Amino acid sequence: MNTGKSQVQVREIGPEEAGQRIDNYLLRILKGVPKSRIYRLLRKGEVRVNKGRIRADYRLAAGDRVRIPPVSTAAEKPGPGPAPGRLLTDRILYEDDRLLVVDKPAGMAVHGGSGLSFGVIEALRGSRPEAKFLELVHRLDRETSGCLILAKRRSALRALHEQLRENRMDKRYFALLRGRLAAGRQRVEAPLRRNQLRGGERMVQVAEDGKPARTDFTLVEAWPGASLVEAVLHTGRTHQIRVHAAHLGHPLAGDDKYGDPDFNRVLKARGLNRLFLHAHFIAFDHPATGERVQVSAPLDADLRGVLERLHSDPIEQSPDGNRGTA
Structure with missing residues (x-):
């Protein structure tokens, strides 16, 4: 781990970096520097834009020249190193000059935080300096x-976020559920609300005052x-498939939060050591060409x-028609 200080940097903002806040820009550029340190640099005027x-909350414009002072870049936690980046590179499903789609492995978070030193985004940034x-x-x-999409340009990020908001992105998952589901399509429309339980564990439950979910x-x-089953999301709520499956009476295999412990035990005996939920398909309009x-x-x-x-x-x-036995 590098515990030294960086040199003075002067960076010119390109078109794809324009529009973002200076604090978010610095958080991305100064990897491993605590957020409090970055805001202190801004308050003291040590970071300058166009002198x-x-x-x-300043929003960068194309052509801005950002002066970044020497600052300790030692991370509080070890970085991802080359191995996770290589793993993800081997799992890239689609890539062009505006975006990429990676087959995220189970057990890897999409970003660091909450006790995790790195995730998919940190590993890919580390492998692509x-x-x-x-x-x-x-x-x-x-x-x-x-399937997990990452944008390589800000314009692509905006366009793909718009598709998500307008429900024009098709996201489909394979899931293994307890019991025998009836043939055909089973639709679950149940509003979801997030709660915080003791110990800070995040839980989601069906509630009338929750956000619409289908x-x-x-x-x-x-x-x-x-x-x-194949599960198709029409909204993007936290833990939506897991909670809706349990609400339907068919919880997910391997789900230790909303699932059935007996069913999980039976599946573990058959080799399941994780949540059986896999984003197997995604479709969207390309942000540049409009092609699907x-x-x-x-x-x-x-x-x-x-x-x-x-x-x-x-x-x-x-006998209850749902729970399996070993």
């Missing part, structure tokens, strides 16, 4: 794998005590192995 003092701009377009839960579940394959882009991510080998074991050793249906 003048600026406030933290020449990239002037790289931002998450949307998020996936840490234990969810699959998920469609369609059966793909079924066994007596489990169902593989479709990207798919196949199930990881561990999830395919669980399905193969269900074929050879299916979960039996218990």
